[in-house]
Amino acid sequence: MRRRPPTPGMDIVATSDPVYLRVVADIRRQIVDGSLLPGAPVPSRAQLTRKYGVGETAARHALRVLAAEGLIVGRVGSGHYVRAQPVLLPLHRWRLHDHHVPFGADPGPEDVRVTCDRRSETATATPDIALRLRLGGCATVARTHYVFRGDGRPIQLATSYEPAGLGESGPGVGPDEHLRGPAARLAALGIKVTEIVEQVRTRVPQPAESDALALPAGVHVLHVERTHWAGDRPVETSDIVIPGDRFRLIYTHAVQQ
Amino acid sequence: MRRRPPTPGMDIVATSDPVYLRVVADIRRQIVDGSLLPGAPVPSRAQLTRKYGVGETAARHALRVLAAEGLIVGRVGSGHYVRAQPVLLPLHRWRLHDHHVPFGADPGPEDVRVTCDRRSETATATPDIALRLRLGGCATVARTHYVFRGDGRPIQLATSYEPAGLGESGPGVGPDEHLRGPAARLAALGIKVTEIVEQVRTRVPQPAESDALALPAGVHVLHVERTHWAGDRPVETSDIVIPGDRFRLIYTHAVQQ
DNA sequence: AAGGCAAAGTTGGGGCTCCAAACAGGCGTG
DNA sequence: CACGCCTGTTTGGAGCCCCAACTTTGCCTT
Known part of the structure; x- marks a missing residue:
């Protein structure tokens, strides 16, 4: 039927x-x-x-x-x-703070104490964000700014967008919720993430970004545009900015069985 | 038993x-x-x-x-x-020339005619490559330089390293073999790739690179260090260089079933 | 006519079995 | 002592079955 x-x-x-x-x-x-x-x-x-x-x-x-x-x-x-390769183990789960690894000798994920400041607000979706979230014209979204720090020093900026009203119905966000990534947060809201798509580019940091990341002049950043999908609709999208001189992104891909 | x-x-x-x-x-x-x-x-x-x-x-x-x-x-x-999202479809197969997508409106994979020049040689492994391939001291490797062009214009450089003697036993390399990626090539040699690990960073291009890619001054490149694994041993590793101003890397990750 | 309900179809978990190919160990033979 | 064969185990493909939960349809009742 x-x-x-x-x-x-x-x-x-x-x-x-x-x-x-x-x-x-x-x-x-x-x-x-x-x-x-x-x-x-x-x-x-x-x-x-x-x-x-x-x-x-x-x-x-x-x-x-x-x-x-x-x-x-x-x-x-x-x-x-x-x-x-037990080192690569946690990456299969795409935890956010395992996502970038400093250059040099690889430290274990536990060596650096990662903290996170965040600030949420409601905003009108820009055309770009509305397209990424498959929203109609002038929709409202919940925008959250994150600053991740490793041992106190800024290592990553992120701006997350969700359709407005998604997060309100759910339970309050725990203190370490962000370190486990948006998929865990969305799962707590009853939304099962089925796919994550990331687009990586490099560009010159905006003044606010190089300020927040304490970047010297001339350093480029890695810009990741990430979207979480539940079934065939996007439920969260975010822009992640990482200093390109100190960090790298690691992706692992298990080839079928 | x-x-x-x-x-x-x-x-x-x-x-x-x-x-x-x-x-x-x-x-x-x-x-x-x-x-x-x-x-x-x-x-x-x-x-x-x-x-x-x-x-x-x-x-x-x-x-x-x-x-x-x-x-x-x-x-x-x-x-x-x-x-x-039919656009992202071929990416699941990690074909090399689907790996990077020009900025702007996404063209289908067939819109750009991708060609490839290559040059192979035998060399002594540098300490870095020997480590990546888990080879002992002064081992010899087969090094292959690739220049990928889209509609004739250079879009990607790659240098691939394999333990010497891997490729000789196998059948000759077909004309379009490289466009299907190292995993297909290794499969033809009887090696089943089980995992691909990529590390992405951004850096300033070397003079030879900005020359080969026809890059204006000041443009950064995306540098991908990719390793193919068969079981728990690396069988191929390569350095891939892409202009950071015109291309982006796309990764999709299906979250369990 | 509108609403409700039962039946049919579908997915996903789980069980059981058979079989070919591959592998490891033991045994026997040269 | 070395080599080869044989046998038991294991994986992975494949078949068939049952069942719970869920969706959709169409019929039946009010």
Whole structure:
């Protein structure tokens, strides 16, 4: 029964966790906390069914998800093994403050204490923002300015735009909410982000930007235009500005299974 | 039977195509060539089993893959529908020449005729490259310089490094091989790329670079350091240089199922 | 005529099974 | 002692089934 075009409603997150995600979460925890070291064998399908009391389908699905996340590698006839490169691990989750890494020796994500100042306001959408959020003519949006600091020194500016009225219905924003990224914030509002699109360019900083970032003259910035999608509609878009001389963006892409 | 640590061998691609990939390819083709417009319903599991003569598992798997690629959206109780944003479609496949998009109105990937000049040589790995490829001391690498042109004008420089001896055993490189990217080339050599990691920074172009790209003074470049991984070992790394004033990088990230 | 309700269709989780290819270990033979 | 074969395990593809939750349709009742 499917005559009408797709329902114009937003995706709501399901609250009950599937069984296979329980297995995924447990194995992922073991990899993260070091119980399963790189190169160590992961229990096979048969072993997982016995260990967790799940069916073979759930066990197989869990292994597939972990492989898609890049945490383990499957070898036909041998087994699944924990992959190397634990440093890149958090990037799969696209946490905002793992997004940029200072030049030089890579510090762990915990080495730098990241803080965030923010300021929200309601504004009329510019034509550019209205297009990015697929809003009609003169719509109102919630605009939030962020200043991220690492050990007190500014490292990133961001301006986030959402359709007005999105954030009001939800719960209050926790103190560390921004460090976990917009996807977590939107999930708390019941909106399930299905895709993130980023466009990276480089340009000369505007005076206010070079002032806020304490940039010397002549330094360029990386400008990221990021949009969060829920289904086929944009729910949040933001402009992120990063000093181009001190930071780099890291993207990882797991190639299918 | 699994006593020994992971076999130190590279992943070999299977030559026979699974059935579900046939279904995926056919639906993807229909989406790309416009037979299935955005918002149009995709055949359901039951319809796919009848239409393609496959089992329900294959039909379900095909829909899952297409949804993971971001081409379709599934709605419980309703069906799967073709998503909007057809412009970003080819980016999911990370084809090299779709990687950068000129500013202004987005042209389709076919609007610009992309050509490529290349020059290969054998060289001793610098410490930086040896580290990136996880090679010991003074190893030899195959270095290839690429100049990509769009409608004859230079748009991108790239220098690729591979461990020496990787490319020789394989078949000759076809004329359009580079436009499909290193992953396709490595696949032809029997190496299955499982992950791509990119690091983006911005910097001042070197004289040779601004010369080759015909850059005016003062223009910065985007510098992408890209590494292809097969399992847990790097098999190719390259430095990609793009004019920062005319092009932007686009990354899409499908958030789990 | 309008509203409500039941039935049919669809997705997504889960279970079970079979099979080919690949791999590792043990055993036997030269 | 070395080499090759055989057997058990494991992965990944594929098939078929059941069920809960949800959407849409069309019919039936008021």
